[in-house]
Amino acid sequence: MAELNQQFAASTTAACRSHVAELNVRADDVIISxxxxxxxxxxxxxxxxxRSHGDMTFGEISEVIPFMEVAYDCGxxxxxxxxxxxxxxxxxMSADELPEGARYIVVLRDPMDACVSFFNFMNGWYMEPGAVSLDTFTKEYFLALSGGDRYWTHLCSWWKRRHEPNVRIFCFEDIKxxxxxxxxxxxQFIDIELDDQLEQLVLEQSSIEFMLRHKHQFDDNLLRRARDAAIGLPPDGESSKVKSGKVGASKPLLSEHMAARFDEIWREEVTPLTGAKCYRDLRSLR
Structure with a gap:
């Protein structure tokens, strides 16, 4: 797991981070955090x-909506x-790490579902398939992260700003x-005039079925080409980000001990700020 931490940290470079700081933010910019x-x-x-009325001519989605932390290394x-x-x-990045002055779209998700999805995403790319168990990944990676890299830090940073007019918070489960x-x-938030035709087009092109049919356009191949060799990853790793997105799928997969640890951290860090005893309660408070 130490190697995984080193490789993932090396995915973004100091030059990339400096480039983010140099972003000239416009008031109408949209940052998806x-x-x-x-x-x-x-x-x-x-x-x-x-914004494009369904243009799908891009090679990979981060070519048209850049991934800020790695954009520089991706050219x-x-x-x-x-x-x-x-x-x-x-x-x-969390709210505290981002430049001010844009419009911010935030999507929250059940932390246990996010953890299991993260494990599946890394398994076969940063990790050899089957080499690391879900519980080991959860304990030694997901729960061991620090600072702005932690799920709870990210959530709390945006919760404090949820009533600001340039911040819009969604929950993954509600979108589903x-x-x-x-x-x-x-x-409405990003000032796009929406008619029935555009709404139906966007719904079709953002459906799981459509995105699976075009999964190569959503698989981080731009980042893989730019950074995999430099951080010692094999060139044939898999990183498809389009999955079923099932709600609550993590519950039978995590051990009781790990699930209890998630609940404990929530009560320690999120409940004092939000009043929500669990993620389900948080969804109803927005």
């Missing part, structure tokens, strides 16, 4: 579909022109339950 595996790619596709200038307006960016409502809210 999510913790990993909480619906980032899904929201990228919704935002891009709305993308964050201050460069984008093909459509408003400009949009993706990040996993009513994607049309999400599309309408996002369109």
């Amino acid at each position: 999510t913790y990993p595996k909480c619906g980032t790619t899904w929201m990228q596709q919704i935002v891009h579909g709305l 993308i200038d964050l201050n460069g022109p984008q093909g459509y307006s408003p400009r949009a960016f993706k990040t996993h 339950q009513d994607p049309a409502a999400c599309v309408r809210i996002v369109a």
Whole structure:
């Protein structure tokens, strides 16, 4: 697991981080800030579909909505022109780490579901398939992260700002339950005029079925080409981000001990700030 930590940390370089700090933020910019595996790619596709009226000519989604932390190493200038307006960016950074002055779309997800999805994402790319158990990954990686890399730090940083007019918070489970409502809210938030035809197009192109059919456009191949060799990863790793996205799928997979640890951390760090005893309660408080 120490090697995994080193490799994942090396995915982004000091030059990349400096480039993020040099972003000239515009008031109409859209920054999608999510913790990993909480619906980032899904929201990228919704935002891009709305602003481009369904243009799918990109090779990989991060070519058109840049991943801020790795854009520089992928040959993308964050201050460069984008093909459509408003400009949009993706990040996993917390609110405290991001430049001010943009519009921010945040997607939250049940932390245990996010952890299991993160494990599946890394398994076969950063980790040899089957080499690390889910409980080991959870204990020695997901729960061992520090600072802004922690799920709970990211969530709390945005919860404090949930009432700001330039911040819109969604829950993964609510998008899953009513994607049309999400599309309408996002369109209004980023000032895109939405008619029935565009709404149906975006719903179709952001559906799990459509994104699975076009999974190579959502598999981080841009990042893999730029960084895998440099951090010692094999060139044939798999990293598809489009999965079933089942709600509550983590419950039977995590051990009772690990699940209890998630509950404990929530009560220690999230409940004092939000009043929510668990993630399900948090969804009803927004």
